[in-house]
Amino acid sequence: MASKKREAILNTAETLFYEYGFHSIGLKRIIAEADVALMTFYNHFSSKEDLVVEVLKKRELYYWNLVRPQNRDSEKWDIDDVMNGHAKWLTEKGDIGCIFLRALEEYRGRSEAIEKLTIDHKQAFMDYLREVLSQNNRSPDLYLRIHTIIEGSTSMAEIIGHEKAIKEARRLLKTIIK
Incomplete structure (x- = not known):
């Protein structure tokens, strides 16, 4: 029962944070929409900052x-596969940008834990792109261009919609990966 309530809090907070930002949403609203008691919240999270960290970990x-x-041992993935996964994420959850960058904007200089988590997430993704490129005998130096294209598709999905952003990202990836 406790894990269902924790998940309700996490899911509610994720939805609200993603749609409205972190600082504009208070615990009272999260608790009300998750339909839990304040004590239930504090049984699972020590603070709102702790909740933000857990929401980001869940999203990651x-x-x-x-x-x-x-x-990972049984399959060899390529950048196209990574883009397919990112496209699925954009289709499902990405029309209003990156929750990690939003968290970094709102918490930079205010929460070392959240700032570190967001930067580590982006760095891990860049490291993963280098790994995928190396496994496929492609220059690992392309990772930053690819990351920029993928990040750009997330940003542009807010403006032009996810379908067009995905299409343009795929087109750009084809020009640098031959």
């Missing part, structure tokens, strides 16, 4: 499950 796990194979 979800994203990693899309952009990399479940069994």
Whole structure:
């Protein structure tokens, strides 16, 4: 029962933070929409900052499950596969930008834990792109261009919609990966 309430809080907070930002949403609203008591919240999270960290960890796990194979030893992934996973994420959750960059904007200089988590997430993704490129005998130096294209598709999805952003990202990736 406790884990269901924790998940309700996490899911509610994720939705609200993603749609409205972190600082504009208070604990009272999260608790009310998750339909839990204040004490239930504090049984699972020590603070709002702790909740933000857990929401980001949850989102990170979800994203990693899309952009990399479940069994990394048995499959060789390429940048197209990474883009396919990112496209799925954009289609499902990405029309209003990157929750990690939003967290970094709102918490930079205010929360070392959140700032570190967001930067580590982006760095891990760049490292993963280098790894995928190397495994496919492509120059690992392309990782930053590819990361910029993928990040750009997330940003542009807010403006032009995810379908067009995905299409343009794929087109650009083809020009640098031959």
